[in-house]
Amino acid sequence: MSRRKTERLLNLVICLLATRRPLSAEQIRQAVPGYDRDGDEAFQRMFERDKNELREIGIPIDVVRDPWEDEPGYRIERETYELPEITLEPDEAAVLGLAAQVWQRASLAEAASGALLKLRAGGVATDQPIGTGALELRVDTRDPAFPALWNAVRDRRVVRFDYRGAGSESVRSRTVEPWGVVSRSGRWYLAGYDRDRDAPRAFRLSRIAGQVATVGRAGVVEVPPGVDLRAMVGFPDEPSDERVAVVRVRQGACEGLRQLARAVRPGDGGWDEAELAFTDPDRLAGWMASLGADVEVVGPPDAREAVIRRLKGAMA
């Protein structure tokens, strides 16, 4: 943005805030330096662009249509423009400072620091450090899809993207009404209504391939009342059908496994016997195979078979 334009926009903001009565475009043209030297058409185009730019940075411009006037009038209402009075106690300001740091260099960093700057400009002191410097909290939003999905959630807009399901060999296009984005165990998920499946679904952001496109107008998506986004991306708390595997463990090896085992019985011939809780034989097999020739899964048979399959796969 050129210096001349910044000057014109700042004068425009001041002019629209200062006026009590709405001003017509022609009155604004007379009052704000920078508009005066252009022809009618050039002025109209310039004024349209300027209004849009002010709205983009969050400045509310009222358009007033008076039945007695041909032209609409414009003004900025002070109450909707101004940051309301806000005073923070020192401990509140400290917590807010910590909150603003959470996004540092993540995609919301600019929004967070912009907010902090406005609050400071409004007289709030937000620079005291929190009680101890020994704590740092961070959130990562490195998934390229994050900014587009944040915008879609904010604007209540339908999105479409290519998605690869877990372990799937192909990507498929999905059309989703976004209800929210949730980070869980270090991964971001989109929760929403999958129009293709006709059901609520959660999507891992890291599995979205390519760009997120918006579909249709803003304001269309309705989040059903009472929907629990966290539950949508969560895993069941109580593992279903927990079973026990019996595993022979080489003596002197697999300390970690021994720590996590339900029970370890000393055996002979250089081997001990351990009991491990598991639900999914394939997950157990991944862990057991990773330990190589230091463990042998004795049973149950499906777990033993799963390990043999893994190891044969690693041989190939």
Added chain:
Amino acid sequence: MSGSADRLPRLLALVPYLMSHPGAQVGEVAAVFGLSEKQLIDDLQLVWMCGLPGHTPGDLIDVSWDGGEILIDNAETIARPLRLGIDEASALLVALRMLAASPELAEVRGDALPRVTAKLERAAGDGAATVSSQVSVDVDAAPDALPRVREGLTRGRRLSLRYYVQGRDEVTPREVDPMRIVVVDGRAYLEGWCYRAEAMRLFRLDRVLGVEVLDVPADPPAGAEPRDVTAGVFRPSPTDELVELELSAAGRWVAEYYPCEQVTELGEGRLRVALRARDEDWILKLALRLGDTGRVVSPPDMAETVRREAGRALALYAHQS
């Protein structure tokens, strides 16, 4: 906020800042706004050219910065900052809700969090309150080790840990001088000087199987500095060996889980990735875990080691249990 497209929002915050901080120093204000002193003076010169319609001297904003002390007058129209945008307010509200759920903060925050959250919600309006309820960062439950680790930190004592290293399936004893707790994406780590590694290390608190506060003052070597975790917690050393893997669709999780230096799509969901192996045992365990969903392409002798170890393990299953 030094780009020219951000200039107008910056000026609309700068003027109220100067109004509420009369006599502020050029250097101090430049730092708050992330500007050089020269850029700030340029902003002040621009503001000084603006004002109420009429633009007679009496209508213009009056700014002076004699002796580096900034005074502003005749700017009542824009004396208050613009209200928070939805993104701005939501970013803070989402972060505040995350802090409210973080057990690491339980002692520090007192009741300041709910108070400031309520104030911010009031100032922000409905839009931001709605959006911020649709974005959340889930936080892991408080790890058992947390209270003792915090005790070590506040009392400045060395800690003795029993730490589980998942990649090697080992439990190792460690003596650590704690320096801070870092919570990344809802997961808590202790960062400190590890005497076993003789280096700064991050320990995931949920993998600390036991912790004791020693009666020894923490005394990390001079120059031991916390790491910048912005780029992620795992940071393999560039001197570690580069290993190439080919993954099937079912093995793609590796690329999501570990930082890869190169990721190439091979079609049908298959990937070729290059990553740094912390040590040979780590990559061997990973390759065995992958089974037929991934294989080591290079170095070739690593691929051979994997086959040999898989064969040794399979031999255990040759007899009928």
